[in-house]
Amino acid sequence: MKRQLIGTRTAPWRGPVVGLLLAFVLLLAGCASAGAGGSRGMTWDLGVATPRDAMDKSVQVLRNYQYDIERQDGPPNIYITTRWRQRIPFEDEQEAGIEMAQTRFVVEARPRTRNPEGQDMYTVRIRAENMVQMTRDGGDWESEGPVTTEFRAYASTIADDIRSSLATGIRSVGP
Numbered sequence: 001m002k003r004q005l006i007g008t009r010t011a012p013w014r015g016p017v018v019g020l021l022l023a024f025v026l027l028l029a030g031c032a033s034a035g036a037g038g039s040r041g042m043t044w045d046l047g048v049a050t051p052r053d054a055m056d057k058s059v060q061v062l063r064n065y066q067y068d069i070e071r072q073d074g075p076p077n078i079y080i081t082t083r084w085r086q087r088i089p090f091e092d093e094q095e096a097g098i099e100m101a102q103t104r105f106v107v108e109a110r111p112r113t114r115n116p117e118g119q120d121m122y123t124v125r126i127r128a129e130n131m132v133q134m135t136r137d138g139g140d141w142e143s144e145g146p147v148t149t150e151f152r153a154y155a156s157t158i159a160d161d162i163r164s165s166l167a168t169g170i171r172s173v174g175p
Contacts, residue, residue, distance in 0.1 A: 041129035042147060044159040048121045049166040051075045054109040057165040058124070062105055065158055070104075078109035078122065084131065090150035093132065098146075100133040105158065126162060128155035 049057070055078055059069055067082035084102040093101060106129065109122040130151055131141045 041127050042152065042155055043125055043127045044156070044163070046124040046126055046159065046163045047166055048112055049109070049124050051078060051109070051120060051122055053166055054078050054107070054122045054124050055080065058107040058109075058126070058162050061158065061162045061165055062107075064161075067105060074109070075120070075122075076111060078107070078124075080107040081105075089132070090148060090154070092148040092150045093146070096146050096148060097135045098132045099135045101151075102131050102141075103151075103155070104129050105155075107162070124162075124166060126159050128159070130155075 051074070055072065055074065058080055059072065062069065062080075062082055067085055069080060070083045071079065071081040073079045082104045084104045086100065086102045089098045089101045106127045107124065108127075109124040111120045112123040113121045130147065132146075133141050
């Protein structure tokens with residue numbers, strides 16, 4: 001014998017519509033984190049770290065790649081910005097008509113949790129921003145230049161180096 005509760009029946013179309021809306025929201029979130037359109041670069045989640053590791057190790061890796069630190073704030077919220085660094089355009093950027101390029105990185109870390117010994121743990125993210133000067137327009141810098149495969153690989157290498165450096169941090173957890 002099958003029982004039916006009064007008022008619990010839903011419209012048959014509701015499940016597919018909710019699924020489509022959820023898929024659309026996830027697609028938009030993926031585009032935003034990957035830097036779709038290239039206007040503000042690409043972003044990576046680097047994991048968790050202590051505030052000191054988030055600042056010191058990020059700065060150390062960025063300096064290893066010859067990026068000068070322009071701004072360094074925090075905690076409670078950590079914000080590190082490098083100066084724009086001119087570089088020779090990658091081969092695929094040159095093929096796309098890019099004459100000159102410059103890149104900068106922005107590291108942001110926000111408190112996430114507190115470990116049992118009372119120390120804050122931070123969620124760390126990095127954003128690579130790329131400005132280009134196209135051959136065709138004779139001089140204006142564009143913040144919406146193409147994000148090419150070679151630039152993506154270059155920026156990913158730096159993000160991965162910071163992620164690895166943060167993963168080797170010494171953390172006290174538990175009694």
